Amino acid sequence: MAPARGRHRPRKPQTGSVRTRRAAVPAVVWIGFAAFIGLGLPEATLGVTWPSIRSEMDRPLSALGLLLGSLTVGYLPASVLSGRIVSRVGAGRMLAGASAVYVASLSLYLFGPTFPFLVLGSLLGGVAAGAIDPGINAHFAVHHGTRAMNLLHASFGIGATGGPFIATVVLDAGGSWRIPYAVYLLVQAGLLLAFLVTRDDWMARPQEDDVDVVSTTADGQLRHGLASPVVVLSVLSFFVYTGLEVGAGVLAFSLLTEGRGMEDRAAGLWATSFWAGVTAGRALLGVVGRDLRAETVMTGGIVGALVSTALIWVDPGGAGAVGFPLLGLSLAGVFPSLVLLTPRRVGAARTADVVGLQFSVAAIGASGLPAAIGVLAEADLERVGPSLLALAVVLAVLDGTLRRISRPAAARPRGGG
Numbered sequence: 001m002a003p004a005r006g007r008h009r010p011r012k013p014q015t016g017s018v019r020t021r022r023a024a025v026p027a028v029v030w031i032g033f034a035a036f037i038g039l040g041l042p043e044a045t046l047g048v049t050w051p052s053i054r055s056e057m058d059r060p061l062s063a064l065g066l067l068l069g070s071l072t073v074g075y076l077p078a079s080v081l082s083g084r085i086v087s088r089v090g091a092g093r094m095l096a097g098a099s100a101v102y103v104a105s106l107s108l109y110l111f112g113p114t115f116p117f118l119v120l121g122s123l124l125g126g127v128a129a130g131a132i133d134p135g136i137n138a139h140f141a142v143h144h145g146t147r148a149m150n151l152l153h154a155s156f157g158i159g160a161t162g163g164p165f166i167a168t169v170v171l172d173a174g175g176s177w178r179i180p181y182a183v184y185l186l187v188q189a190g191l192l193l194a195f196l197v198t199r200d201d202w203m204a205r206p207q208e209d210d211v212d213v214v215s216t217t218a219d220g221q222l223r224h225g226l227a228s229p230v231v232v233l234s235v236l237s238f239f240v241y242t243g244l245e246v247g248a249g250v251l252a253f254s255l256l257t258e259g260r261g262m263e264d265r266a267a268g269l270w271a272t273s274f275w276a277g278v279t280a281g282r283a284l285l286g287v288v289g290r291d292l293r294a295e296t297v298m299t300g301g302i303v304g305a306l307v308s309t310a311l312i313w314v315d316p317g318g319a320g321a322v323g324f325p326l327l328g329l330s331l332a333g334v335f336p337s338l339v340l341l342t343p344r345r346v347g348a349a350r351t352a353d354v355v356g357l358q359f360s361v362a363a364i365g366a367s368g369l370p371a372a373i374g375v376l377a378e379a380d381l382e383r384v385g386p387s388l389l390a391l392a393v394v395l396a397v398l399d400g401t402l403r404r405i406s407r408p409a410a411a412r413p414r415g416g417g
Contacts, residue, residue, distance in 0.1 A: 028201050029148055031194045032136045033155040035095070038191050039129055040159020041166070041184045042106065048167040052177035057115045066115075067122045072363060074126025075133075079360040082134045083353030091139055091352075092199030098131035099192040106185040110178050130359070137339045138355040139202055142348050146294055149336040151286030157279030230345050230406045231354055237338055237398045238362040243369025244305070244391040245331055248312075249274055250370050251377070251384050252324050259381030260315070270321040277328020285333050294340045297333040298399055304330025305392040313385025320385070327388075334395075345406040 050064055078098075085094045101124050108121030140149050167180045252274055256267035285297065308330050311323035342358070343351040369391065377383040 028139075028198055029144065031191070031198060032140060032148075032152055034187075034194070035099075035132055035136055035191055036152055036155040037159035037162070038102075038184070038187050039132060040156040040161075041163040041187065042109075042125065042181065043129075043163070044160035045163035045167045045180055045184075048164045048171070049177040049180065052171060053118070056177070057118075059115055063115065066119050070119050070122035071126040071129075072367065074123040074128075075130035075363055076126075076360045078127045078130025079134050079356045079363070082131050082356040082359075083138070083351075084356075085131065086135060086138070086352045090199070090202065091135055092195060092202035094131055095135055095202065096192060096195035096199055098128045098135070099188060099195050102128035102132070102188045103185065103192055106181050106188055109181040110185055134355045134359040135352070137359070138342075138352040141339045141355065142343050142351050145290070146292055146297065146337070146340060147286050147290040149340050150282045150289055150333060153336045154279055154282035154286050157275070157282060160275075161279065228346075230402065231357070233398055233402050233405075234338070234342065234345060234354065235358050235361045237395060237402070238335075238358040239365035240369070240391055240395045240398065241331075241334055241338065242362040242366040243373075244309075244388060244395065245278070245335070246366040247370040247373050247384075247391065248309075248324065248327055248331075248388055251373060255312075255377075255381050255384045256321055259384070260318075260320070262321070267321075270324050273325035274328040277325040278332050281329040281332025282336065285336075289333070294337040295403070297337045298341070301330050301332070301334040301337070302392065302396045302399055305334070306389070306396065309385065309389040309392045313382075313389050315385070345402065 046064075046067065050067075053059070054061065054063060082094065089097075105121045105124035105128060108117045108124070112118050112121060136152065137149075140152055163180070163184075166183060167177070170179045171177065249271070252271040253267050256262040256270055257264055262270075285292070289297065305327060308323045308327035311326065312320045314320065338358075339355065342354055346354050373384060373387045376387060
């Protein structure tokens, strides 16, 4: 027995390093929450600050499209490449670099004298968000559970709610539209410092035991893996989900007012209740959902979405508006669960690459599908309801198909030495 104990002694330093790394995880989790609040703050603020911006810089209303378009142009390639960047420099260093880019973006909003500076600022903001968003999501999917993932997305909702509030308070007090961006710049500077300090605590790669046999670092094999049916259907799920969520959020007000004659104030409250339902649902899942499986959350969310969108469409006794907060609550756990299921479906080693692809396609779905529904509903706004229901049905079909053809990475046979 003595020789056996002797063989175990050299492992003690390794055990200590693991304990040190685990002790750092809570700090990394909190930084992730703060980073998602930081992402939500400026993204939701533009709707409040834009009238002041266009007035000061003498721009037409349509110029808002340049800022939003620049944001998307920056986001898409950054999210696609985020997995490759993580594999080369590590997640912590990528997040620190992206945060530095975000500091530059907000600086242009704070100090830019003309509109082109803001366009450049939006482009840089898209690049930064395109790296931070999938980067942190991939890390949480591999290293943390359902509770942390839902709290992460609830954190974005906190930022998206707080940003417009800060801007409204500042503008109502007679302050400049630039002041909120000064606040966000300070927040992002703090996050940059936090990412630099913890850069080695963001585990860039899964442990060897977690790597699936189909996972590989060879570029050709990796590209082949990204074309697998599981990855394709997973990416399509993100495309459909974001189209459903954003479509419901942006078209609710128009459907209720122009389509059903509801007064603006009441319709605004019902439209707001959709986003409130999403944020509240994620916060609730973050608090009580520790023991819930992601598959269970997906099932409940999709069933709720089918019922809610049907209620919006049928509008029984004028109660269709109730479907919007119910839909928000139903969808709350779907997106985090889709991210959380990714390493189980494709293997931990490919998660960063796949999540980057998922998020780039999700951005396309968030803009393209609501626009398509808008075109369909131009002649009759009542087409919004069945369109949302159709997306919920497609999402259910994709989820059912994925469950049949995919297995958790841990259950797959491993290759021999």
